[in-house]
Amino acid sequence: MKILHTADWHIGKVLHKHLLRDELLLFFDWLLDLLEKEQIDLLLVSGDIFDLSNPAVKDRQIYYQFLAKLIQLNIQIIITGGNHDAVGLLNAPQSILQELNITVIGGAKKIIEEELIAIKNKKGDIELIVAAVPFLRDKDLRSIDIDAQFNNRTEAIREGIKTHYATLADICELNYPKIPTIAMGHLFAKGAETSESERDIHIGNAASVDSSIFPDTYDYVALGHIHRPQIINKNNFIRYSGSPIALSFSEKKDNKSLILLTLENNKISTPQVIPIPKFRSLTKFTGSLKKVKDDLSKFKPDFPLKSFVEIEINESTFSAVTLASVDDLVTQYGEGESFTILKARTNFTEKAIDTAALFSEGEHIEDLKAIDVFNKMMEHQSVDEEHQSMLKQAFVEIMESVTQSED
Ligand SMILES: [Mn+2]
Known part of the structure; x- marks a missing residue:
């Protein structure tokens, strides 16, 4: 029996106003081919199917269209809810999907045994048990009993998670001794290396659990x-498959993957990492305006989809001209052929304006006209003559419109 582990699809994820949809569709196509080629029997999806608890109609459509294609492959599928998913939304089509060999566990079950899924082989014998544990919410974990034993909420949550996995392991031991078991989970395990796109799970991720909470069974x-x-x-x-696509710039160097497990002679072989092709690159350029300009002019990414770029300009002294040039850069590459600048940030290391240096002794800002202060600023920043007259005119226009609107 061959099993594939994936998670965190985040259908509907938007990164700086850009939908990360096309790469997910390419991933789904690629996954369908893989499932067929590798003759996978069971697909496990460990939570965060959607990015939002109330996903757009189009995103729900993408989900169901993909499930429809999976059904044609005649494999078994287990989908659990993550912290981003709405339990009710995932569970709504539960009974119809069950008929199609897709088990959905959106949220923790009141009767915990119902989280155990027996997987049968072609002969009809149970070959594997999956403890399909979804993201456990505070209300699933904190009973009056547990709360009374702990003065601290984090401790109570941690203990609740531990008990949940231990209880399921005990039931497996009792009812299905000697049958291999896989546990699913959507949680923050202590020691995991995070990126910028995970939303805090319980209270600021403080309730991370030690991997020792998973019984050896x-x-x-x-x-x-x-x-x-x-x-x-x-x-x-004990593994995180990771998301199939990069969901934030902090994941730009990740090699996204899936985990393939083989169950043979009652034993799960060493997990095999299957790399997912990169459909779109996320790249960040940092440095002086000149360096970033240079980097961008040489940048020719070659991926099926337009690359997304983040730029961070670091200059020493504040300059309005630099800011304007960065804006121009963003516009210039706005409809670029191979990439789009999604995010631009400019940092000035020196203190923005040394206001004391602007005025001569005894001179106070209150005594000056706005245009005089503006002229002093231009002088202070050594704006060239050509820009001076342009900026001055713009400033006068702005001042006029402001004073007019005050009337
Ligand atoms: Mn996630």
């Missing part, structure tokens, strides 16, 4: 929530 732990693919605590069998 689980043969593999398929985690979601952290977007960078990684193993936890040097244990090859």
Whole structure:
């Protein structure tokens, strides 16, 4: 039996006003091919299917269209809810999807046994148990009992998560001894390396759990929530598959992947990392205006989709001209062929304006006209003559419109 672990699709994710939709569609096509080629029997999706709890109609459509294609492959699918997902929304089509071999566990079950899914082989014998644990919300974890034992909310949550996994492991031991088990989860495991796109889970991520909370009886732990693919605590069998596409600039260097597991002779083999092709690159250029300009002129990314670029300009002294040039740069590459600048930031290391240097002794800003202060500023920043007259005219126009609107 072959099992594939993925998570954090975040359908509908927007990065600086740009939808990360096309890369996800390319990923879905690629995944369909992979599932067929590798003859996968079971697909596990560990939470954060959608980016928002109330996804756009188009994003729901993308989800169902993809599920429809999966059904044709005749594989078994288990989908759990993440912290971004609305439990009710994921669960709504539960019964119809179940008929199509897709199990959806949007939120924690009142009867915990219902989170255990028995996977049968072609002969009809149970070959694997999956503890399909979704993101556990505070209300799922905190009982009056547990709360009474802990004076601290974080501790109570941590204990609740631990108990949840331990209870499921005990039930497996009792009812399905000797059958391999996989636990799914959507949580923050201690030691995981985060990026900028995960939303805090319980109270500022303070309730990270130690991987020791997963009893040894689980043969593999398929985690979601952290977007960078990684193993936890040097244990090859506790893993975050990571998101299939980069969801923030901090993930620009990640090699996105899926995890392939093979179950043979009652044993899960060493997980195999399957790299996902990069459909769009996210790139950041940092440095002086000149350097960034240079980098951009040489930048010729070659990916199926237009690359997204972030620029960070670092200059020493404040200059309105620099700011204007950065704006021009963004416009210039706005409809670029191979990339778009999504975000631009300019930093000036020196103190913006040394106001004391602007005025001669005994002179106070209150005594001057606005245009005089403006002229002093231009002088202070050594604006060239050509720009001086342009800026002065613009300033006068702005001042006029401001004074007029005051009337
Ligand atoms: Mn996520």
